[in-house]
Amino acid sequence: EAGVAQSPRYKIIEKRQSVAFWCNPISGHATLYWYQQILGQGPKLLIQFQNNGVVDDSQLPKDRFSAERLKGVDSTLKIQPAKLEDSAVYLCASSTNRGPGELFFGEGSRLTVL
């Protein structure tokens, strides 16, 4: 079974530029999460989707971050304009609606903002 796919793995941009990250969850997983992990910290939830609807985006900085999950499968997370403090690893995870809701993570996308 294929895992959670993310791209790009690495991205370096200058502040005020824009960037987009892509995630393809495990097939059949209805729930998709985007997390931000700053070095030395645990992951922080940015947004959670159930199919193509938003369940929780309370910690998403909506003035600069946006995310969508069209057709309830792939998802894109965008940052525009980027700030220095956005330098982090952006992790995508997915889970099923059945059972305990175990999360499976992708390899992450490392963003460096200069």
Added chain:
Amino acid sequence: KQEVTQIPAALSVPEGENLVLNCSFTDSAIYNLQWFRQDPGKGLTSLLLIQSSQREQTSGRLNASLDKSSGRSTLYIAASQPGDSATYLCAVRANSKLTFGKGITLSVRP
């Protein structure tokens, strides 16, 4: 608000030692608790998930226990190996939210 604490932040042990990693949480009304491993520059790999009704889960040399009443979980690693070197994070699910600790960075010396 649920808070998850993992102390110490880093741990170094000689190869072969049995060790215990601790995780504590403030709100005992949890749905489940999950332990993850994270290698440098990589995503998180699920190790064990314990439901709130369970006391422990085992996988190979790993054993995770849960004591909801005291707000604690431990990850026991038997006969540690250099390949176990990584950061170990616990995450608590409550009210449909998953809260992570900051992780414990483990180094196993050959």
